[in-house]
Amino acid sequence: MIHAAGLTKSFDTKGGETVHAVRGIDLDVPRGEAFGFLGPNGAGKSSTMRMIACVSPRTDGELSILGMDPNTQGIAIRDRLGVVPQQDNLDEELTVRENLYVYARYFGFSKTYCWAKADELLEFAQLTEKANAKVTALSGGMKRRLTIARSLVNDPELLLLDEPTTGLDPQARHVLWDRLFRLKQAGVTLVLTTHYMDEAEQLCDRLVVMDGGQIVAEGSPAQLIARYSxxxxxxxxxxxxxxxxxxxxxxxxxxxxxxxxxxxxxxxxxxxxxxxxxxxxxxxxxxxxxxxxxxxxxxxxxxxxxxxx
Amino acid sequence: MAVSSDRAVEHGVHPLREKLRPQPGVLVLRIIPLQLSAGRSRVVLERALRSSKSFRWTIISGFFEPVFYLLAMGAGIGALIGTVDGPTGPVAYAAFIAPGLLATSAMNGAIFDSTVNVFFKLKYAKTYDAMLATSLGPMDVALGEVGWALGRGALYATAFELVMLAMGLIESWWALLVVPVAILIALGFAAVGMAVTTYLKTFQHLDWVMTAVMPMFLFSTTFYPIDVYPRGVQILVQCLPLYHGIELMRGLTLGAVGIGMLGHAAYFVVMAIGGVLFVSRRLEKLLLT
Incomplete structure (x- = not known):
């Protein structure tokens, strides 16, 4: 699903300095795996996720998503990805149901299909009762569930989640974990970043720890505990x-x-x-x-x- | 996940799914690089139409501003002035300024949407980030948003023309072309407005845009003929886009149509094409970094 070798991302800041956000990482995520990026803030997790999501061109190295190169086939790759950004960017000018409908339309599906998909995902996210509410009226947990539901409108093969449960109460986190488990069962490849260790242990088959733009450890949660503790x-x-x-x-x-x-x-x-x-x-x-x-x-x-x- | 639960585990693309979606035509692909456009700007326009329900009163109120000018200046001051020299000879003052206000209303609708609204969606609501995480390209976003802004401009212009008709200010059958020309004017302003907006950083910068639009409205021969200016100022005014919009509208509603109008129209064609291409690149640079 994802192959990266020597993947690098640098930004030029206004002061003329170059920030090296990702300094040459190697990755291979097979189909069906739940893969996690752990690391403190500024470790390069989000920069890596943006490159995988084809919304940020790499500075150097190799990257292949679903067998395609993001530099030349970004739109075709994004067509098969689901993305849950770190901060909800739901459409506040639309209702809950319209958010799902319009987002599905962005992928080019027919109107009938989009309404049916919206209703199905409302149920999945336990938001059917809020279908006609404005997004601004939702709680944090509901918004997050809607964002995750929205990322599924195109039945993605690869789902990218950037800190999916940050800022949620324990109940909301458990509901979300349950939903993510179900997707994993359905064969969706999950890639997530988190700094909640319990979340990583719950959800990830395998994870890498990033620090200073590099991968400092890799393995299953149990392997990492055995090796480093x-x-x-x-x-x-x-x-x-x-x-x-x-x-x-x-x-x-x-x-x-x-x-x-x-x-x-x-x-x-x-x-x-x-x-x-x-x-x-x-x-x-x-x-x-x-x-x-x-x-x-x-x-x-x-x-x-x-x-x- | 009842609609197509097998999709996730399956390699490749769902056959039904491809049938559900018209693919971009070959022509589109040849002209525009695939990375910039999925040929689907109409869904961005659809989103705009849907969201406009939540601020319909703002939209309606935007129509009244030029109408108030027409009533105050045309009927009020016009009573003192009588007639002025138009392109076809002396005309009632109201009939002289009405096409100027018509062009202005097309501009206002387009500018307001492509600056204030686009700025908010770009910087705060992150609407375009969400769009570009899907299989839409920056040019789909640019065309869709410009399309919506020009729609609003065209709506104002159409409504204003009806007011003119009711007030007996239309003197030529050429006025049938007012709506398509209003669309062209709005398109030019929307594309350039959105391009400028991609450079704005704070809400204060938006005030600068309005500060530029206001004198353009006042001095682009809206309220009096261009020959009141000395030659130097005339050239300056002739560089402004609204001047060309007003020339077009005045020619159509008063029936002074000539070959020179193609030149005025060309001004807006260049604004539109240049603006859309520029906005696409800017969105790519701002959001896909």
Whole structure:
């Protein structure tokens, strides 16, 4: 579905500087896969997505979408793509149902087909009751569902979702995940960016972590956890500042230890055992917690804890 | 996903789907690069028509402005002035200024839509981003939006001509050509207006556009013949597009039709073609980066 080699995107800013948003990435996404881009803000995820969506020409490298070159066949590729942009750009001058109808018309389908498709997708997005409402009257979650429904008017083979659930409440996120699962079951290839690790674990068969315009890790969620973290993590919580006293002792117990302002994180294969050893060594935290490693641990290890922007 | 659930898993393109959609003609493909156009600007126009329902009163109110000028200046000041020298000899003042206002109403409709509305859709509503994520090309967007703007201009001009007819201000059968000529005038202004709009950054810049349009309306021989100006100013005025629009309309409604009108019309043909090509490239540069 997607093949990229040495894919690069640079922009010239007004000051004359060149920003290297994407610095030579290699990708191969097969049909039917749910593929994720993880990375902090400014990592180059959206720039990559825009190149895949054929709305941004590449600066260098190879890119082939559905076997075609975006530089010469952009319209033919976009014909078979669905795009969910980071920010909803629904048509506020139209009703909910008209939004779907008009968007389907953009693809050139007949009027009868477009109305039927609009009604079918209203049901899919659980918005049938809002069919004749103005878009401005919808909640954030409803708008997002409508945007996703809109991206399906042409029955895309490849669906691109840029941060599909950012800013939504947990209920709305779960409804959306359910819808995306269904599409995946129907054989649609999904490519999404997110910085929610639970979302990546829920939805993605495979993902890459991007940082500074490059891919820094690639694999399934489980593979990434195995490779870049340990099975479990022991969190020892202290009154801020006092954790440094326990640091020398704790560091002897595990291969990797992370010191946070109020906590020590001990990366280990067996959390309960490590916790017991910590108590035996005389460490007295205010509170302690044993948990499984998540993609979040991988993410923070790979991209650091400091704010990027 | 009942309508065509098999589509997603299938390679290639659904056969039925292709039947549902007329493909762009061979001629279109030969003239315009495929990357710029899918030959489907009419769906952009369809969207504009649909959305216009939500601001129909704004559209209706735009018609009244030139009518008020006609009543105030034509009937009011006209009573003091009597007749002026038109292209066919002395005419009533109202009959002299009415074609000027007719051309202006075609311009107003086109300019308003291709500047304020296009600016909003381009910068805030991101309507064109959404369109270009589909299989539409920048030229489809440009032609569709220009088409809508000229439609509004033509609508105003047609309504205004009916007012003129009712007031007995039309003196020639040539006036039957007023509507097609109004479409040409509106097309030229819409295309150039939209081209200018792609360079605007803030709403203040829109005020500059209006600041340019206002003196053009006042000084393009709308209210008096061009020979009141010294030669230098005459040349300046003759460079303005509205002057040529007014010449066309005045010739048609007063029945002074000559070969020179083709020159005035050519001015708008150039504006239209140049504007549309320019807008397509600008949209490509702004949105497909």
């Amino acid at each position: 340990t099975r479990e993590v022991v969190e020892l919580r202290f009154v801020p500042g006092t954790q440094h006293a326990a640091e020398p002792v704790a560091s002897k117990l595990v291969d990797r230890l992370e010191v946070l302002p109020d906590r020590l994180l001990l990366y280990t294969q067996d959390g309960d055992d490590t916790l017991e050893q910590a108590h035996a060594a005389g460490i007295e935290p205010v509170a302690s917690l044993v948990r499984r490693s998540t993609l979040e641990d991988v993410f923070l290890r790979l991209t650091g804890r400091s704010l990027v922007d």
